[in-house]
Structure formats: C-alpha cells, structure tokens
Amino acid sequence: MSWSVRFKDLSDFGRYDANLMAFCWCGHKGVLDAHKVGRWFYCFRWNTTFEMLGMHLRCSRCGNHPKRWGPTPFPPDRPEWMASEQNWARLVRRLRG
Numbered sequence: 001m002s003w004s005v006r007f008k009d010l011s012d013f014g015r016y017d018a019n020l021m022a023f024c025w026c027g028h029k030g031v032l033d034a035h036k037v038g039r040w041f042y043c044f045r046w047n048t049t050f051e052m053l054g055m056h057l058r059c060s061r062c063g064n065h066p067k068r069w070g071p072t073p074f075p076p077d078r079p080e081w082m083a084s085e086q087n088w089a090r091l092v093r094r095l096r097g
C-alpha cells in the first residue's frame, strides 16, 4: 500500500484500509475508525470530501476542530466509540427526532 495516494474522500479510507488520524491545535491527536466515521457522516448526510472532514470533527480534549487530518495505518484509539448496533439505532432515532 502506498501512502502517497491522494485521499479525496472519506470512502478512500476504506479502499486503502486506512483509519483517520486528526491533529488538534492543542497538541492532542487521535485515531478514528474511518469506517465508523463514514457511517457517522452518512447518518448526518454530511459532505465526505477530504477537505471538509475537519469541520465536523472535534477534539475530545479542547473541543476545537482539528488543525489537520489524514490517513493512518494505526488502529483507532477509542474502539468503544459507536461500537454496538444499539449506538447506531439510538443515533438514527435521535436524528429522525
């Protein structure tokens, strides 16, 4: 796998089996499960264009949007996030409100 590929959309992460790493202004960084992020964006009907991802991501430490983000081969550091189908069912129910 070449990491020089240009990631243009969230769907590219799945294609290259990559996760999403985000770097915040405060120095905090996190790895998100790109598959779950894709599902999350789909639920909210958000734009999954690579450049747009940051406006919907928030730092778990300071609440800011990340400074930059990109693909990573590392596993997600919060695997418990949206880990069960009940989580997703609850989200969909909330969005239908």
Ligand SMILES: [Zn+2]
Pocket (backbone or CB within 6 Å): 024, 025, 026, 027, 028, 059, 060, 061, 062, 063, 064
């Ligand atoms: Zn932060």
